[in-house]
Amino acid sequence: MLTYILRRLAGTLPTLLGVSILVFVIFNVVGDDPVYLYLGKNATAADVESMRRELGLDKPLVVQYLTSMKQLVTFDLGFSMSAREPISRMFLQGVGPSVAVTLPALVLYSGVSIVLGLACAYWRGTLLDKLIVGGATVGMALSYVAVMIFAQYFLAFVPSQHGWVSFPISGYERGFPDCLPYILLPNLISAFVALGYDTRFFRAVAVEEMNKEYVRTAKAYGAGTRKILFKHVLKNILIPIIARVVVALPLMIAGSFLLESFFVIPGLGYKLLHAIDSADYPVIRAFTMLIALLVVVANALADILNSLVDPRVKLS
């Protein structure tokens, strides 16, 4: 297993290299000039030239790329040009809120959608199946932003107007349990939005599995519904479940910028959004590499989990 992990990590290097080159090209060749961002609207031509020299932007692109990579691998991430704080601190302070608004949602909607998917598959074609599929389709049709606006208004603002206990409209407090009230609604929204997609996906996987002969045999032997679903079927569909759930996590953490922006949660997505808006290349570079790394690690983790749940999967 250790050899596999090491080999897998080594295998990530070309991916990370590719991502780093892509990000570098996007922001250094075709993107905005960060000097103008940093110096602001009143910069003089001399200021611009001086800062270009200081940032090494007057050097050939290859040299600039290598310097940028050196900074990255030595964790010399530097300062954000827009937020004016060390990028490492932005990471450290952003990870907690981002995980807090995504991980519980992931657990919630994955658990619920697996159960619903299995139920649909077992009672396929019944009214229950049709209702769940219909509900999931409606959920998928709703825009993420619309759900956020609706939930913020009706579940946070309106109850507060009547003096009822309500979700906070926005904001965040660091630490547990202070963060709890602030992450409830964002998590419910994330779970609601993802539920439709995952329910349909898991239903499709489970339906295919339910057609297998072993299920029919189990039914013939008089196995109970719960046993068939959760002992046999679930076990056999774990590989696509793991692949979907584990790989979704890093993308959720870094991709929740809209949610974080609407609920003013100072997570990684919100910070990345500000950095993109401000053409803050050092932050974008560092965050993009982090996301790439997380995706690669999540994929490796999914492989390892698959090998644990299915002995036929070898980590060689």
Next chain:
Amino acid sequence: MKTKTLIVIAAAALAACSKSGGKPGEKVLVYGAVAVSGSADPNMVASVYDADLVGLTYDTLYEYEYLARPFKLKPALAAAMPEVSKDRRTYTIKLKPGIFYPDDACFKETGGKGREFEAKDFVHAMYRKADPKTKSQTWWTIEGLIEGLNGLRTQAAAKPFDYDTVIDDLKALDRHTLQFRLKRPFPQIMWVLAKESMAPHPLECARHYGEDFANHTVGLGPFKLDEWQKNARYTLVRNEKYREDYYPTEGEPADQAAGRLADAGKRIPFADKVVVHEFSQMQPYWLQFRSGKFAFGRVPGEFTEEVFKLKSKEGNKKIWERDAKGERILNPDYAAKYAYYPLFLLDFIYRGFNFEDPIVGGRGKGKKLRQALALAHDIEAENDLFYNGLNVIYAGIVPPGVQGFDPTVKHPYRGPDLERAKKLLAEAGYPEGKGLPELQECGSEEGRTVEQSAFFIKNAERIGVKIRYEAMRFAELSKKLKEKRCQIMGLAWGGDWPDAQNFVQLAYGPNKSPGSNNFNYDVPEVNALYEQALPLPPSKERDVIYQKINAIILEDQPFHGAMARTRDYLIPPGTLNFKPEEMLSNHAKYIRLAEWGDAK
């Protein structure tokens, strides 16, 4: 049972969220900002939101009299107004003694105890602006004003800036006396001295924190930075070492009527703690305000119809119900909860033309083309469409609200007048647009700006002029403007200080790109008039000169416009003493709440 317990825990958690986190009896002032601040370093103030934070945590030599309109300044850290030499170039300023910085680890010599504020701190703060290594965002405020300072900056290009150097043009005469000498008389220097970015601060602290000084305030302001969730919220606590400061005893008649003089002569600040929530989206800001969390609020444009009584709608034109004073009337729901305060900004929203461009520039064919485009455009409709008809449209470069503005001036090329526009276009050599290449307009990629430009482009098409819009982010737009690579540009200039000079300088040739004159307008006659007016304080004599400049500009049409925005503030009855004004950034020290409570 388990479910019940979970419900109780969840309810308790939700109930806890309505608390501000203030200690019992603590006076907490909470409000929201519609954008985020990036730096709390006076040297790096790059937006009004940075200025708001710096204005509360640092202090300046002079400050605006809170209630006075027209604006007036009064001493803050200075003991009195400056002694000005006969040639109006040398300013000597006595400082109030016995003002101390808050304790901070950066004061190594005193073991972390805040030392006394001295004249050298102001000198060093200016040195930091001049030092190219600090990449100051605010060097422009004093660039070229104090000759010796520019000399130091030039020298620092070759060797490290020497902060121990003493120059004649800017020096501490003793611990509590400061003197500087201007290159030429510049009466606006007093407004400059009141800017947040001119706040003195201890050099040793700026050095101690380095770039992170942007996140550590060591200022003489009424509050100290306690916590900062970047892009989300900052919390300030009372600076116990803040100088003696008192609520103003004079104001306008309207202030008396609104009860804003009830606290006259009382010691300020009133609040122990200030919590400012920062937003990138308007919906959460607005909902937070409406839920009663904020001490005051600003109506975002998209909610205007919800807030004010609309009399009728004719196409895009909205006719608002107005009271005897001509102010819009709040809808009953809002009138029951808030007082309305319209704030007219000192703004210059314009669409400029690169005066150096061979097609749209110059005073020949380009001038007629610009005049034709002005006549093709319908600025009233633009105001109705994109600003709910609330902007103030004015002729020329001097906005309403500053001395020098003349409301009787009529715009000679105010559209829409398509017949005249077509005639001028033909005179320019492009009958019905024939022979005229497609023009290029640069601007922000922000949705409303893009739509506004689409409206302008549609109007131009009516006379046969084709324009393509290039939407870009700020950094790219800034670069293109500085490199004079935009033919047409949709921009806005917010006043830095309430003086017509701050706007007229936009048409001064030597200020052209990379300076503030983005349309690169450079006409010797205008330049000479500007230089003639520069040493003059606001006066009839200066107004006459500015009106001459205005008339030339209106004929030349280097820009279309102009408009100034109106901000709509809503103030709950429990918020006392709040008088909106965006030239000031230290309102929080004057505001008192009728009831300081957890919910506020």
